[in-house]
Amino acid sequence: MLKPQHLQQALTDGIPWLQQHPEQLSVTTGSGQIVATLATSLSFEYRYALNVTLSGYSDDLNLVMVPLLAWLRRHQPDLMMNDARSGITFATDAANTLRITLQLSERVIVSGEGDALHVAYADENPLAANVDRPLQLYAHGDLISSFPS
Numbered sequence: 001m002l003k004p005q006h007l008q009q010a011l012t013d014g015i016p017w018l019q020q021h022p023e024q025l026s027v028t029t030g031s032g033q034i035v036a037t038l039a040t041s042l043s044f045e046y047r048y049a050l051n052v053t054l055s056g057y058s059d060d061l062n063l064v065m066v067p068l069l070a071w072l073r074r075h076q077p078d079l080m081m082n083d084a085r086s087g088i089t090f091a092t093d094a095a096n097t098l099r100i101t102l103q104l105s106e107r108v109i110v111s112g113e114g115d116a117l118h119v120a121y122a123d124e125n126p127l128a129a130n131v132d133r134p135l136q137l138y139a140h141g142d143l144i145s146s147f148p149s
Contacts, residue, residue, distance in 0.1 A: 001046055002121055003104050004029060007071055011052070014067030014137070014145045017059055026053040030101070042110040042117065052100040063144060064098065066137045075124060076104055 008027040012018045018025055032048025054064065072079050072088070079087040079102070087103035107122035137144045 001029065001048070001106055003075060003106055004050055006075060007050065007052070007068075007102075010071040011064070011067055014070070015064060016144060017057065017063070018054070021056070024055045024057065026055070027051070028053075041112070044108050044110070046104075046106045046108065048104060050102045050104050052102070054098040056096050057098050058096045060139060061092075061098070063137065063139060064100075066135075067145065068100065070135050072102070076102070077124060078105075079103070 004027050008025065011025060011027075012022055028051045030049030030051050032046060034044050035047055036042070036044040052068075057064070069080070076087075088100070090098065090100045092098050109120050109122050111118050111120075136146045
């Protein structure tokens, strides 16, 4: 699975606090499932919970949520389009631990060539042109970080 590592890198790049405290970020997969059909190929989809934990984080939650949403917009846009919008949950505690759980999926394309099988991850469908844009996060008038579209 590629998304856990991609998200960890995006959060580390987009949250200045994590650049100073990268050891405070934990990204782990929770329970998941494989969704496959009896189609002619062995292509399938991973569906799983991704748990993101920031320990000792007492700064503004917006400085985490905006980079997270920017990443989701590109890598899991269906979480922002579904009616229930229930694929993103979070909790905080008195010890300044922020826990975020994301319901993610990754499509795997399995193709055959002779006796060989080739495996590749499918890209997400591209966003409409008016949605795909560079983002910059400002807090109290100061530029905090920038994210590619």
